[in-house]
Amino acid sequence: MKKLSTVFVLILLLKITTVMAQENKARILVLIHSDNGGTYELAKEIASGIESGKNATAIIKQVKEAQNPKLKNIPIASVDELPSYDGIAFGSPVYFGNISTGMSEFLSKTVNLWTNHALEGMPATVFMSAGSGAGKELALNAFWNSLAVHGMVLVSNGIRGNETVNKSIPQGNTVLGITSMASLKDVERPTKDERGLAELQGRNFAKTALTLKGTFTKKQVIAANSEQSRDINELLKQKNIILPQVPQPAGNYKPYVRSGNLVFINQVALKDGKILNPGKLGVNVNENHVKEATKVTMLNVIAVLKEAVGGDLNKVKQCVQLTGIFNTKDDYTQHADLMNVASDLTVDIFGEKGKHARATLGASSIPVNSPVEIQAVFEVE
Numbered sequence: 001m002k003k004l005s006t007v008f009v010l011i012l013l014l015k016i017t018t019v020m021a022q023e024n025k026a027r028i029l030v031l032i033h034s035d036n037g038g039t040y041e042l043a044k045e046i047a048s049g050i051e052s053g054k055n056a057t058a059i060i061k062q063v064k065e066a067q068n069p070k071l072k073n074i075p076i077a078s079v080d081e082l083p084s085y086d087g088i089a090f091g092s093p094v095y096f097g098n099i100s101t102g103m104s105e106f107l108s109k110t111v112n113l114w115t116n117h118a119l120e121g122m123p124a125t126v127f128m129s130a131g132s133g134a135g136k137e138l139a140l141n142a143f144w145n146s147l148a149v150h151g152m153v154l155v156s157n158g159i160r161g162n163e164t165v166n167k168s169i170p171q172g173n174t175v176l177g178i179t180s181m182a183s184l185k186d187v188e189r190p191t192k193d194e195r196g197l198a199e200l201q202g203r204n205f206a207k208t209a210l211t212l213k214g215t216f217t218k219k220q221v222i223a224a225n226s227e228q229s230r231d232i233n234e235l236l237k238q239k240n241i242i243l244p245q246v247p248q249p250a251g252n253y254k255p256y257v258r259s260g261n262l263v264f265i266n267q268v269a270l271k272d273g274k275i276l277n278p279g280k281l282g283v284n285v286n287e288n289h290v291k292e293a294t295k296v297t298m299l300n301v302i303a304v305l306k307e308a309v310g311g312d313l314n315k316v317k318q319c320v321q322l323t324g325i326f327n328t329k330d331d332y333t334q335h336a337d338l339m340n341v342a343s344d345l346t347v348d349i350f351g352e353k354g355k356h357a358r359a360t361l362g363a364s365s366i367p368v369n370s371p372v373e374i375q376a377v378f379e380v381e
């Protein structure tokens, strides 16, 4: 018994020590945009350098979903999470002597972080994948310009590690950060030396991040920022919300009508061409069936809405009103509970813009025996 409790105490101590060690580690985001994977190759080296000293953790994320299968499984970063790290290594392709459009779009969503001083004092370092290398220093400089505006502490490479670089071929070493020149094919890119310098950059950056850890306030810029930076199309992907095909009208009407800035939509619980859980609540379907059907109906509404805004749900300004009509018996009173499924989904997707006026009512029958019908009014750009 005594032996058992000693083992238990030892395990507990080990666990506490492990948790404390984790907490003392610097958490560093390696945030990339990459089209063809060149930036990602450098990112992996940077990350391995960051983790080499065992006192920092590297998390590789990308600024948006990539089409390239090599990059498909890299998680997408949100703007809101940036202030939670101890440092950020930014990587991007060189586009016309500048940062890439994808990285630029992401940074343009950080206005609220900027005005709230949320990244001030946090260390940053940059790396880039170029083609021929034309304008690579200009591009790195452009990266620094944006990050300097945020008040980040910019960590350069200087000539660190250059002594051992093979100088008989063009290499992507620069004083601001490592680059690689993907279109120079005489050797595989990134070259062995470019990879080595990227690793060194990561290692040095981790040291700086660890030293500065705790010296700047990790501000949580909430609500307003997340509202402004919320990219609804990306958010649907992150939350794995898959919109169905737009149901086709069964008569002489349209899936939606736009009048001025308002879009009017009515949908029932059609899923894959059939009504999901058809029937009357309390007779042949229960509340869970109706809630399931309500979610499907609201997804149909949002699919139609997406068509109405030309595929870009960021153009939705406000969900103005939702009306839920449920196929119920005369004495049923819990309609609001059923409709919450649609309301919660709308707020989950659109945030503040998803908050709406609402009506719910029961009906003795609903077309095609759907358990629910939703009428929706949205204001759009």
Ligand SMILES: Cc1cc2nc3c(=O)[nH]c(=O)nc-3n(C[C@H](O)[C@H](O)[C@H](O)COP(=O)(O)O)c2cc1C
Pocket: 033, 034, 035, 036, 037, 038, 039, 040, 092, 093, 094, 095, 096, 097, 098, 129, 130, 131, 132, 133, 134, 135, 136, 182, 183
């Ligand atoms: C729009 C555009 C502009 C580019 N401009 C430059 C440039 O100015 N200099 C350069 O060396 N490469 C340039 N490139 C090439 C990319 O930087 C290069 O293909 C890079 O390796 C891509 O990185 P990735 O593999 O991470 O997508 C450009 C590519 C595109 C698509």
